[in-house]
Amino acid sequence: MNEVTIIGLGPMGQAMAKTYLNNGYKVSLWNRTKSKADNLVKEGCFYDRSITEVIKRSQLILVSLTNYDVFWSILENLKTDLNGKVIVNLSSGTPQEAREVSQWIIQQGGSFLSAGIMVPPSLVGKDDPNSYTFYSGPKKLFEQYQADLAVLTTTDYKGEDVGLAMLYYQAMLNILYTSMTGVIQSYALLKAGKINAIDFEPYTHEFLKFLPTLIQQANIAAEIDTKNYDGSQQNLKMMLAGAKHVTETAKEANIDFSVPKSIEALFQNTVNDGFGGNSTASIFETLYANGD
Template identity: 30%
Template structure:
C-alpha cells in the first residue's frame, strides 16, 4: 500500500459508540472520512462534521485507502468484508473489533489470501477517550504496513503501539489487561462491601483504595522478574506469611455477611503451594498453579 496524500482517505465500518468515536477522531485530524453502518439511522452527527455516509459497504470501501472496522464480533467482520474482498485488495484493513487471538490470526490469513493488507488492533480506552493523549491502542501485523499506516492511526490518540508481526498478540494483551481491570474492580467492590457494613461510604474509602493501588503497582516489576526467571524466593513476605491475613479476610467477610468465595480461592491456592513444599517462596509462585489449572 502507498499512501497517496498527506491526509489519506479513511473509511470506518461500524458506527456503534466506539466506531463513531474513531470516525470523529479521523475527521478532527483532517482525513476525508467515509462511514457506513449495517443499520440505517446512525452517523448524522458525523455527516454534520463533514463525513460522507455510504449507502453500501462496497461504496464505503472504494472511498478509503485505510478501512477501519469496528463491529460486534469477528463473525460480523467476516460478514461485512467477505462480499467486498476484491475491492479491498491493495488497501489496508485495520480491524479494531474485540475478539480472541485465534480469531485475529484467522482473519489475517483470510486477508493475506486475498491480497489485503491487514492490521489487528485492541482498543484499551472508552469511546470518550479516543483522540486524546490517554488513548492506548495496540497493533499487530506486518511492520512495513504498520509504519506506513502509523500517521493515520496516531489520529486516534496517544500514539499507536506496535506489538510485532503476530496479529494475535493485541487481542491477547486485551484480554490480559481486562483481566487486571475486572480483578481490581471486583477487589474494590468486595472491600467497599466490607467497610460498608460499618456504614462507611464507598466515597470515603476510595482515597485509601487508590493510594493502596499505587503501592500494589510497585510490587509488579519485581514479581515480573521472578516470573520470567522462574525463581520465586521471597523478598518481602512468604506464602506462609500470606496465609494468616487471608484467613482474617475470610473470617471478617463471613461474619459481616459478605461473599468470601474470592479470598477463599486465593487461600486455597496458597495452601496448595505450601503443601507442595513452597511455604518459603514469594507470592509470584502462585503463577505456577494458574498455569497448571
C-alpha cells in the same frame, strides 16, 4: 485529502470518526443501525447502507465491533474483494481469532493489522501519555500507516505475529478487570458495614498509587522469569492466612465471597504443591501449570 473508512459506530467508532474528521480526513461510515451515523453525517462524514460501497471508498478501513463473531457476520458476505485494502481491526478478541481473520483477509487480496486500543472513547485523539494502542502484523504495513493511526492515540507496535496485539490487550484487560473487581468487592464489604464507598475512596486512590512500588519491591516479573521465588521476607503461607481472613470477613458480612475465595483457593493449591515457603509470585507455577 486523506481518507479512512470506519465500520462500527459504537462509542469507540464514533470517537474515531470525529477525531479523523477534526484532523481533516474524508471519513466514510458503516453501521448496522443508521441512526448512529446521523450526527456524524451532519458534521461531514459519508454514510452508505451498503458496506460493500463504503469499503470501496477508502484504502484504509478501521473496524470497531464488539468481537470477532460480529466481524465475521458482517464482513464474511462482502460482495467485493479486498484487493489493496488495509483492514485494521480494533475489535476485541483472542490472538488466534486475529490470526484467522488475517489469513482470510489476505486470501481476499487485502492486508491486516490487529489493534488493541487501551483508552476509553473520551481519550481518543487527545494528547495524553496514557493514550496508546497496541498493533501487530506486517511491520512495513504498520510503518506505512503509522501516521494515520497515530491520529487516534500513540502507537505501540508489538511485532509481526498478528496475534501479539490481542495478547498484550487481553493481558492488560486482565489487570483492569481483576483490579476493578477487587476495588468493588471492597466497597461491597464496606457498605455491609454501613460505610459509604465514597468515604473509602481516598484510601483506594492512595493504595493504588503505592501499588507499583509494592510490585517493584516484590520483584515479581524477575522472579517469574528466573523461577526464583524468594520467600525470605513474605511467604505464600502468610499470604494464604490473610486471604482466608478476607474470605471469612466477606462471609460474615453476608456478601458474595466468590472473588476472595478464588484467590484463597489459588494460594492454597500453590501451597499444596510445595511453594508455601516461597513468595507470592510462585502462584505463577499453578497458573501456568499447563502452559507451553
